[in-house]
Amino acid sequence: MTTLVTGATGNTGRHVVRELLERGEKVRALTRSPAAAVQVLPSGVELVEGTHTAPKTVSFEGIDRLHVTVTAGLAEVGPELVQRAVDSGVRRITVVWGGAVGPTEEAIADSGVEWTRVEPQEFMSNTLNWVDSIRAEGVVREPYDLPSALVHEADIGAVAAVALLEDGRSGRAYNLTGPQALTPRERIALLSRAAGREIAFVPMTHEQAVDRLMATGVSREDAEYVIGWYAAPPAESATVVDTVERVTGRPARTFEQWVAENAQRFQ
Structure with a gap:
């Protein structure tokens, strides 16, 4: 097949x-x-x-x-x-x-x-949006500092593979998170240690965040939707669930693991 x-x-x-x-x-x-x-x-x-x-x-x-x-x-x-x-x-x-x-x-x-x-829920790889400002200035600019139970993309792939290959998965919707809910400041602290450099969190306004996203070619409607999600994320986004482990038989990968795999990109 x-x-x-x-x-x-x-x-x-x-x-x-x-x-x-x-x-x-x-x-x-x-x-x-x-x-x-x-x-x-x-x-x-x-x-x-x-x-x-x-x-x-x-x-x-x-x-x-x-x-x-x-x-x-x-x-x-x-x-x-x-x-x-x-x-x-x-x-x-x-x-x-x-x-x-x-x-x-x-x-x-x-x-x-x-x-x-x-x-x-939120992908750990969204952290790569910070690469340019970290490498150029040693800062991360975000409008909100709310927790998110980010999930490793490899775990998404693993769950999808199980569903493709194993019987008994039909008709199900699998909510996926990582094993921790972390704020941007907490993620930055982990990045700082792994990259061996100080990285600062710099708050920005909601409108500045919308304008920044629009500058990449995103429509105002879509930019407002994305930044609005970060302003008022659904409860599921910060609620850790064990779906990855239940489906694949092993614990979900941590943000620390993701950072170890990608630390050189922030140096």
Whole structure:
């Protein structure tokens, strides 16, 4: 059996690919640039060109299982992607949600095939947004200092792999967190020790944070949504759950582990 992983070089997709390959599974990785993907993905994966936001570029020939990560631009075409997959014979789908149950998530749940929705809270890799200011100035600027039970992307990939391969996971939605809820200041303290340099927390206003995000090309509506989430995060975002351990059989990775893996990027 072969699994198609969309967004295969993304934050979570690459971990799904790696987990499946380590279990001896056949994996087809969908990517806009197969040549670049060679540098990111492990050997043994079949690389195919295409993107899940353009369903007609995706071939499901020989595919039994599908992994989808909901990203920007998928809401309008996600249902078409799902229908093409089902019509082609895909019988099991996992989806990493986009932070809420939208059109793609709904289409998968209504598809008539086995499905599992993976609902991670904040990704540990969001910390990489601090790289430039840390390296240039030794500071992190954020508007809020509230706790978040960040989850390691590798744990998201591991849970998705289990759901793809094991029976009895259909119809479930897995809320995922890491083992601790940490504020930005607490994360910065851990980064400072690992990077061997002092890093300061500098508060900024809500509007400054919105403007900063808009400067990257994000619309005001989307920027307000993102910063608004940090201003008033849902209770689930700071509530530690043991889903990773229950599904995979091992404890969720800590933020300290993530920092050890990425410390050199902040130096």
